[in-house]
Amino acid sequence: MDINSLIIETMKFFAGDAKRIQHFIKVHSFAKLIAQGEGMDDITLNTLEAAAVVHDTGIKPAEEKYGQCDGKLQEKEGPAVARPLLNKCGATDEQIDRICFLIAHHHTYNNIDAQDYQILVEADFLVNIYEDGIANVDTIRDKIFRTATGAEMLNVMFRKD
Template structure:
């Protein structure tokens, strides 16, 4: 499967949840943009984009099982779901493992072990900040403490008209 086919499959998996579909499209767009601006190699870029598309795959299960979409629960439930979801995607075992790892860590901002991981948290944060109306102080703190890519920093500043 290519990225568009994985996106189509994830939209179908969202089962008509427009918020979920819009969220994954926005996170994917920011992740794709940051990755390209940072000059990722083709395989890392593809892995990042697949992780961005599937990062919230556990949300429906978490809503049903726990009554909420708590980030830690998403991380706990996400890896097996994404492995099953990508089983027929024609990806290498290594790539599926990495996507599962990223999905199961996308709310953990410590011990970030790769540029794909860093960009995923940056992209997801920008979208969450927009959707949830995070305060200017929250955005400034995230920028100073967690943003590492220059492209992600520029996009966060531009998105929220933050001074440099």
């Protein structure tokens, strides 16, 4: 799948919403860095990168339908709008199914059962902690972060000297 094309298509999907575009670009970058630091294979990495790009596509339909976009609504609405973007950029059916699973669970933190899921959650937290001014970094580190690379990035970005 062509990740650069997916980035462009997702930017078009969020046209006029620079905040959301900036967010997914950062999540994508952190996810790729963590995955490569953890030695993820290229096929899984491609799927993870795509998931990081489209993970928040549910925000737009959630806001249109419900006037809000909490995590559960993002999970509910995201897969349906991500599928056409993924198809257009050459994703296989297997990739689309996995990416849609990740979208539908990226705000569900119990039962994280695979490396791609763990890394997507960590990358999203790295961005959300900063963008949302979340203060309980130590609790998030202890409860969420499992990869050495992600934990190191969290510690470097939010250490208290």
